[in-house]
Amino acid sequence: MSKKTFMQLSAFALALGLTACAQSPTLNSTLPMKDGEFSIDGMIFGLAEAEVFREQYDSAPVIGDTMSALPHLAPLEYTGNRVHEVRLDTFAQKVEVAPGVNFNAWTYGGSVPGPTLHVREGDRVVFTMKNRSDEPVVVTDPLRGGAPYFQQLAANPYQKHQPAVSPMPHSMDFHSGTVAADDKWRTIAPGETIRFEWVANYPGVYMYHCGTPSVLMHTAMGQYGAVVVSPKGGYPTDHLVDHEYVIVQSEFYLEKVGDEYIYDHQAAMNRNPSHVTFNGHVSALIDEPLRAKAGDRVRLYFLNAGPSDTSSFHVIGGIFDRVWYEGNVENEWRGMQTVLLGASNSAVMEFIVPESGVYKLVDHEFADAERGAAGALIATPKDSN
Amino acid sequence: MIKRARSLALCGLLVTALPAMSSQVVIPAGEFVSPVILDQEISRVWVDAFRLDVQPVTRNEFADFVRKHPEWQRDRTPRIFHDGGYLTNWLSAVEPGSAETAPVTQVSWFAARAYCEADGGSLPTLEQWEYALSVQRQQANLNDDDYAREVFAWYTQTPFISRAEDNEAMLGLLGQVNEWLEDYQLLLSNGEKIDFGGGSCGDTARMLANFDAAHYATFLRYQSRSNYTPVTTTSTLGFRCAYPEE
Amino acid sequence: MMKNGLRLNHLSRALIASFLLTAPMALAHAQDHSHRHHQHGHHQHHGEALAAAAPLTNESLYQTELSWVNQHNETVELTDLRGKPVIVTMIYASCNTACPVLVQDIRRVEQQLGDAAANTQVLVVSFDHENDTPERLAEFAEQQRANKDGWHFVTGSASDIRTWAALMGIRYRQNPNGGYDHSNVIGVLNAEGELVYRHEGLSRLHEKVAQVVRDL
Ligand SMILES: [Cu+2]
Numbered sequence A: 001m002s003k004k005t006f007m008q009l010s011a012f013a014l015a016l017g018l019t020a021c022a023q024s025p026t027l028n029s030t031l032p033m034k035d036g037e038f039s040i041d042g043m044i045f046g047l048a049e050a051e052v053f054r055e056q057y058d059s060a061p062v063i064g065d066t067m068s069a070l071p072h073l074a075p076l077e078y079t080g081n082r083v084h085e086v087r088l089d090t091f092a093q094k095v096e097v098a099p100g101v102n103f104n105a106w107t108y109g110g111s112v113p114g115p116t117l118h119v120r121e122g123d124r125v126v127f128t129m130k131n132r133s134d135e136p137v138v139v140t141d142p143l144r145g146g147a148p149y150f151q152q153l154a155a156n157p158y159q160k161h162q163p164a165v166s167p168m169p170h171s172m173d174f175h176s177g178t179v180a181a182d183d184k185w186r187t188i189a190p191g192e193t194i195r196f197e198w199v200a201n202y203p204g205v206y207m208y209h210c211g212t213p214s215v216l217m218h219t220a221m222g223q224y225g226a227v228v229v230s231p232k233g234g235y236p237t238d239h240l241v242d243h244e245y246v247i248v249q250s251e252f253y254l255e256k257v258g259d260e261y262i263y264d265h266q267a268a269m270n271r272n273p274s275h276v277t278f279n280g281h282v283s284a285l286i287d288e289p290l291r292a293k294a295g296d297r298v299r300l301y302f303l304n305a306g307p308s309d310t311s312s313f314h315v316i317g318g319i320f321d322r323v324w325y326e327g328n329v330e331n332e333w334r335g336m337q338t339v340l341l342g343a344s345n346s347a348v349m350e351f352i353v354p355e356s357g358v359y360k361l362v363d364h365e366f367a368d369a370e371r372g373a374a375g376a377l378i379a380t381p382k383d384s385n
Numbered sequence B: 001m002i003k004r005a006r007s008l009a010l011c012g013l014l015v016t017a018l019p020a021m022s023s024q025v026v027i028p029a030g031e032f033v034s035p036v037i038l039d040q041e042i043s044r045v046w047v048d049a050f051r052l053d054v055q056p057v058t059r060n061e062f063a064d065f066v067r068k069h070p071e072w073q074r075d076r077t078p079r080i081f082h083d084g085g086y087l088t089n090w091l092s093a094v095e096p097g098s099a100e101t102a103p104v105t106q107v108s109w110f111a112a113r114a115y116c117e118a119d120g121g122s123l124p125t126l127e128q129w130e131y132a133l134s135v136q137r138q139q140a141n142l143n144d145d146d147y148a149r150e151v152f153a154w155y156t157q158t159p160f161i162s163r164a165e166d167n168e169a170m171l172g173l174l175g176q177v178n179e180w181l182e183d184y185q186l187l188l189s190n191g192e193k194i195d196f197g198g199g200s201c202g203d204t205a206r207m208l209a210n211f212d213a214a215h216y217a218t219f220l221r222y223q224s225r226s227n228y229t230p231v232t233t234t235s236t237l238g239f240r241c242a243y244p245e246e
Numbered sequence C: 001m002m003k004n005g006l007r008l009n010h011l012s013r014a015l016i017a018s019f020l021l022t023a024p025m026a027l028a029h030a031q032d033h034s035h036r037h038h039q040h041g042h043h044q045h046h047g048e049a050l051a052a053a054a055p056l057t058n059e060s061l062y063q064t065e066l067s068w069v070n071q072h073n074e075t076v077e078l079t080d081l082r083g084k085p086v087i088v089t090m091i092y093a094s095c096n097t098a099c100p101v102l103v104q105d106i107r108r109v110e111q112q113l114g115d116a117a118a119n120t121q122v123l124v125v126s127f128d129h130e131n132d133t134p135e136r137l138a139e140f141a142e143q144q145r146a147n148k149d150g151w152h153f154v155t156g157s158a159s160d161i162r163t164w165a166a167l168m169g170i171r172y173r174q175n176p177n178g179g180y181d182h183s184n185v186i187g188v189l190n191a192e193g194e195l196v197y198r199h200e201g202l203s204r205l206h207e208k209v210a211q212v213v214r215d216l
Helices: A003-022 A149-155 A215-220 A265-269 A366-370 B002-017 B061-067 B109-118 B126-138 B145-154 B166-170 B215-226 C009-018 C023-032 C036-040 C044-052 C096-117 C133-145 C158-168 C206-215
Strands: A038-040 A044-045 A051-054 A083-089 A090-097 A101-107 A116-120 A124-129 A192-199 A202-210 A224-230 A243-252 A254-257 A260-263 A275-278 A290-293 A297-306 A310-314 A322-325 A333-338 A336-343 A347-352 A357-363 A374-380 B022-027 B030-033 B044-047 B051-054 B242-244 C067-069 C075-077 C086-091 C121-126 C151-154 C172-176 C180-182 C185-189 C195-200
Touching: A051 B022, A051 B166, A083 A116, A090 A275, A101 A260, A116 C086, A202 A297, A202 A347, A215 C206, A224 A243, A243 A290, A260 B030, A260 B145, A275 A374, A297 A310, A297 A336, A310 A347, A322 A336, A336 A347, A357 A366, B002 B126, B030 B126, B030 C086, B044 B126, B051 B126, B061 B109, B145 B215, C067 C151, C086 C096, C086 C158, C096 C121, C121 C158, C133 C151, C158 C195, C185 C206, C195 C206
Parallel strands: A083 A124, A116 A224, A243 A297, A290 A374, C086 C121, C121 C151
Antiparallel strands: A038 A044, A051 A192, A090 A101, A124 A192, A202 A224, A243 A275, A254 A260, A297 A347, A310 A336, A310 A357, A322 A333, A322 A347, A357 A374, B022 B051, B030 B044, B051 B242, C067 C075, C086 C185, C172 C180, C185 C195
8 A cells, every 4th residue: 555545545444434333333344244144343254155166268367456466466446345356267377487497387367376366354355266277278468357467467477478288176265264164165176166255354464275185286386376455444654655565485396307397296295395486486576676766665565375384584684664474463563684484474564775776585594595585676766766 | 081081091000009909908806005095094905807998998989989879979968967068179079070099088977987888897996996007007117206206297287208118008097188987086084974184285194005205196196086076077087997807 | 797898999990990980870880789778768769758748958867867766666767756846865774873864854844844845755865775775775764754755765776876976966985884974965856857956064954955945
């Protein structure tokens, strides 16, 4: 959230208070509950059962106006809460994770990590996913009606996406949802579509991933991404922030067989990754570094997707002025040099850019940095344009 | 006509080059140690000898079947038996149109079963198929690491890396298609109850007879196969038939 | 199972290679070829016997034309059930945990339905084709106080049981103790034999099931 939208949001917070009093004093959300749902502490539970069905669908595999490609975060250009109709199909895609190293990944939306979904605490997500692993899906030629994700991908296709076919059963598990996993997160076969809802009851930065067995392989093959649930009252520094970026750290376990790279299970079990990346490529944040000016306050939404390793995130030359562990505004730390995150842990971190120059972003577990977990932020002088 | 003439030539070539193609192999009786623990103990079962197709059923063979059993032609087969993708990769209801000797795919479990029944056999049971694979693995001297690599490579769609010489000894059990089995759906159980941990993460340590990459690869096959529905038709799902050995 | 199971590969290859095999000839072949399903008739062939009735819908499970034997040792063709809603489940008679719960749940549905229950049928298919003879099923039905009009406790061939379970989305396997592990499912078929409702789990949803039947 930028300075621009802060005023808008303050107005919203006021409106929210009033609406909440008028309608249902118990709900966190400005949206009503549906039949059969119940509320505890203002949060909504007891959502309807998932539907699994078959549909003819060959249109945009990612839909939702707040679905963005890394490192972007879509702005929330509305006040109060709203319903997000989101589609994120799962299918195979050949992606590059290091120069000359590409593999047939299992993906959400065609990139690894998948698109970032941005919602606000109290929003409701109506989620649809078709398992299209049995068809080649092109993501570099944006379809009308698709998410902003496609334009961002087309502008910087650093994973060199190529359609691939790899029919497999898959599922979707949103850590941002509070539901019965055996219902909503159930596995669907190629050709099937699942639809379910979840309510963003808690703010934070969350992982989503495939939970189909064998889960280590499905995640190591690329099925994960981030959901940012912004607190309904915002973060206390919203009016000070100049830039927001999303970074997802993850490991790859690849071995070369012939001319191809394939999943190396022994390495995955031994937690011995061939590559550790920010945003899915060892050069993602080096070839296209993050940008800011001296004196700017930069906010990073950071998720360590694992699947198995920790991350000790550090900005060389910076100190994190504020850190909200897991992205929840209640969990505030100050003055952190490094933020330690286990697999599927996250944080919102802010630092002030001290002067113009290059600021390396690293996993300070240097064995991981050497495997690729490094990026850069380029800062121009304070008065530059 | 040109297309047909070419496929004739291709067909003739393959028949002479691989005479074993149109036959079956006897899988000798023996003990099968289940690589997956389905009932809290490592199970050892005796598998009677049976005959097994030496390769997955081909598109040509399936075309012959649908000509004889028109109710299994794609435009006549009711939707309760397939998900809509049944043989949609064929030229017409009765002609594959290309790759006639390749394994047939985009067939549902119902259709695969009907084929085997019409042919006097049945789909192999899970025990039969996995046992046959273990027998052939031994015969082909395929070591555990290479086996695991082949399985992972196949599931990640890089089948051309499987060693060509393995395929004959291995009857194409690996590296060609995922094969339908009569009882392919797992029901992981815990005594009387359905296992509540099963079917998600953290199964490996509890359910593998041996904790190595080969067993994990096998478990991946068990689990992903189990997650297909009987109406599923995908471009990598085919089948072969088993027959009783008199 | 089948002794006449010679593979047709040599023949079919030769025929296709010769390109003399036109579609009508293929049909002629089909008639010669005995097929297990033909014993109780298969799709197109058998459909003529029902000439009087409208054709089955594309979603009707009765297209399988499976045939069962019930607890009174009578043959029950699936198509015999056409015309009235059917509540369905799968059990085995020596099961004393989940199966009685499923059957009692269906009895409760009937109670909820009151007079309308007379217009409803119940099909309880056994997993255990080896032990669940009609006599054994009659005994089980008695124990469950469900041996009454409109209730069919049925058995069939292993293959037909597998087919039915697949259509119902029911997983099962024989466990080492000789019993069966199985998913617990209650379903409702409409008068045309289409599966309009399916619930998995022992959550006693008899009110919901009764509502589904009433709404048909
Ligand atoms: Cu998956």
